[in-house]
Amino acid sequence: NAGVTQTPKFRVLKTGQSMTLLCAQDMNHEYMYWYRQDPGMGLRLIHYSVGEGTTAKGEVPDGYNVSRLKKQNFLLGLESAAPSQTSVYFCASSYLGRWSSYNSPLHFGNGTRLTVT
Amino acid sequence: KQEVTQIPAALSVPEGENLVLNCSFTDSAIYNLQWFRQDPGKGLTSLLLIQSSQREQTSGRLNASLDKSSGRSTLYIAASQPGDSATYLCAVMQRTSGSRLTFGEGTQLTVNP
Numbered sequence: 261n262a263g264v265t266q267t268p269k270f271r272v273l274k275t276g277q278s279m280t281l282l283c284a285q286d287m288n289h290e291y292m293y294w295y296r297q298d299p300g301m302g303l304r305l306i307h308y309s310v311g312e313g314t315t316a317k318g319e320v321p322d323g324y325n326v327s328r329l330k331k332q333n334f335l336l337g338l339e340s341a342a343p344s345q346t347s348v349y350f351c352a353s354s355y356l357g358r359w360s361s362y363n364s365p366l367h368f369g370n371g372t373r374l375t376v377t
Numbered sequence: 378k379q380e381v382t383q384i385p386a387a388l389s390v391p392e393g394e395n396l397v398l399n400c401s402f403t404d405s406a407i408y409n410l411q412w413f414r415q416d417p418g419k420g421l422t423s424l425l426l427i428q429s430s431q432r433e434q435t436s437g438r439l440n441a442s443l444d445k446s447s448g449r450s451t452l453y454i455a456a457s458q459p460g461d462s463a464t465y466l467c468a469v470m471q472r473t474s475g476s477r478l479t480f481g482e483g484t485q486l487t488v489n490p
Contacts, residue, residue: 264420293478303466303480318477350420352478356408365411365423366468366478 262286266351266369273341273376281336281372283351291354292334296347341376348373379404379471383481391489398452398484400467405445408470412441412452415464457488
């Protein structure tokens, strides 16, 4: 099992360019998340999805869009990159039991380091 | 809004020492609390998950406790080793739609040989 795989690992963009970050998980998890990690700010939730075809805004959604067309994939798009979006982006997934308090820990990918100049 | 605080921000100890990392949170309506480890340039690795109905969880040399009423958790590391050097983050999963995790900023641990 690969777990959670993020592509690409590194990317440099110029201001105004667009790109898509891909996250794939092979654990059949319902929930998927996109976080960004910045020094002094910790990890902040951008968008998340509770199942195929659903998305919702997190704490810092502006400037980003997401799609979950397949259960195993969660895409994060930057339509017009800005220097403020320079960060390390992490995807994560988890299973959440519907009728009980049981839930699985979050599984994280290794991150995408994005620099916007 | 849930806020998670970790103290201390950094900790340096000699090898073999037992140590405690602290985490506090403001909203006790949580599904669970999770402790993660992050090595430089890497993603987060889950260490322990404590469900809201539990008081503690153990894995090897690690023991995590949860006091939901006071909004506190501790991560106890026994007989620390240089390989334990990493940043340790705690996060709480809230009982809201999507069950979002809110993270603390972490404690950077250095274990000196």
